[in-house]
Amino acid sequence: MATSTMTMAKALNEGLRRAMEANPKVLLMGEDIGKLGGVFRVTDGLQKDFGQDRVIDTPLAESAIVGTAVGLAIRGYRTVCEMQFDGFVFPAFDQIVSQVAKLHKRSDGIYTMGLVIRLPFQGGIGAIEHHSESPEAYFAHTPGLRVVSCSTPNDAYWMIQQAIESDDPIIFCEPKSRYWEKGEVDLENPPQGLYDAVVRRRGTDVTVVGYGSSVKTMLRAADAADAEGTSLEIIDLRGIAPIDFPTLVASVEKTGRLVVVQEAPRTASVSSEIVAELTERCFYSMRAPGIRVTGYHVPYPPARIEEDYRPTVDRVLDAVDRVMGYES
């Protein structure tokens, strides 16, 4: 088995490279992605190897990055658009929800919108405003779109390739605080389907679900809970839209308890959807209401206090205590 240890940023880079080698119709487009290699260096070296026609440094206009990718998709190209930061996706929001999400339908299936919008998301890097947001719910709410998030280098490597191969448009959420963490990448065997949730750690007492940067926090919480005799089952959601509910249902039917973790604000969010759906599907198995551990209903705070906003191990453990406390 050919494996290699690399950072998530490098794994994405290698995944993009492999997709570009496999299909000459794959293009990359974004701000500063060429010579600079992107602000996170995810596209480092790709323009040098694939040329300026395939790795396109664009003027600074996000609506145009996505809007022209739509036209390229109509022409048969598969464009991977890089949004430099989560908070800068909103100029493109109109093109994403009005055109990207709807053109397959509006053309009665003639067009395929096989494009990927890469979105470095979530916080934890001490950045200034608009650089740490979690806008995934806006996209998960929109019919016609798909949303995924990776949490390991191996998933990053494979999921970006699977996303590029998809004939549906995909919002590809990359937890930017994890870009520099290393992990082993299996260069031969894809782990599983793009939307499949993965049990990262088996447990029996509480199902803890999250995605992106939250997964690491959840795993640390599992270690801490274990020391106190509570067994957490940690599920990395991966597919945010659609959600792999069969995997979640199987877990909650076993544990009877659910905690969902996300950095985004709680109201009308991905965690809200998970709790509502699992309550409907697993009502008689559940021993406590599902609890959400999320960002607060405030604009993302200045970075000096962001760790008070982001879900921490302690907040996850507190939620675990709450769901455990429902039984005498």
Added chain:
Amino acid sequence: MIDEELVQLLTPEGERVTHPDYASSLTGEQILSMYRDMVIVRRLCNESTSLQRQGQLALWAPIQGQEGAQIGAGRALAPMDFTFPTYREHGIAWCRGVPPENLLRLFRAVSNGGWDPQKYRHHVPTIVLGNQVLNAVGYAMGIQRDGADEAVLTFFGDGASSQGDVLEGFVWASSFNAPVVFFCQNNQFGISTPSSTQSKVPLYRRARGFGFPGVRVDGNDLLACYEVTKAALENARAGGGPTMIEAYTYRMGAHTTSDDPTRYRVDAEVEVWKHRDPIERIKALLVREYHTKPVAFDAINEEAEAFALKLRDDVLAMGRPDPLSMFDNVYAEPHPLIDEGRRDMAEIRASAGAN
């Protein structure tokens, strides 16, 4: 009001004028054929307005007065060129061969599109102002990468000229030298908003600031619209980059059938523009220069009447879509929520005894 730089090859009275950069290349036969296009498209428009008034269409967006701009531009296209319309490019759709009944599917509210955009090389209607301009520029970037001898023609109005997507499209087309022609029909109004609110300079002059040529053409002059568009498309195909064309025209009717233009414009202005009618001036030219006989015009009118009758029949024959069709083509690949929705609706309809 009319700029001295306006390209005009035919006066409102149907008399030819010369222009240093453009000369009409159309034969009498071609002009008569395009006259026929304009008459039929106007008849389509009138019939559609009637159908809306009779409750058979949800909405209609008239183009009376803009037939010269659209048939001129539409006939200037090469077969492999691709067009990106708004919801008002009925004349372009006609030139591209989109079956007229398909054009009305959107307005009949039985579809959000209505035709195969790849087959007719005519994109589906875009209702969000300006979105299609960026899509058009992207398509043109694809043409560049394919090395194809094709160009893109995209449409918007004076209203959409204020949209960021249109202006971003200008930047991108210029930066990448994309083979795209921006065809702006300045019909003087965005619903009730006059074009003077959209721009303090003539719209075509904006192009210069973005680094490519802008041309203002008499939008009611079929001959000029044809030549200016043809030249711009040829330039784009030859690698010359984008051009903006401002077709200076007038929306003789309402914005849509939901609009009431008497609330915001005066009759006298409409009267002035009536004398600049694009169809009448071509008719005058045909009579004067080509001695086209009344019988030829009568034949076209009769054809237009028959066309309208058939169109009406086709529209009335459009039934309610199968509700389950709303789940088709939302995604290209299987999706659990689509399966669930389809199953739920089928069960609800079965239990309600629906067919």
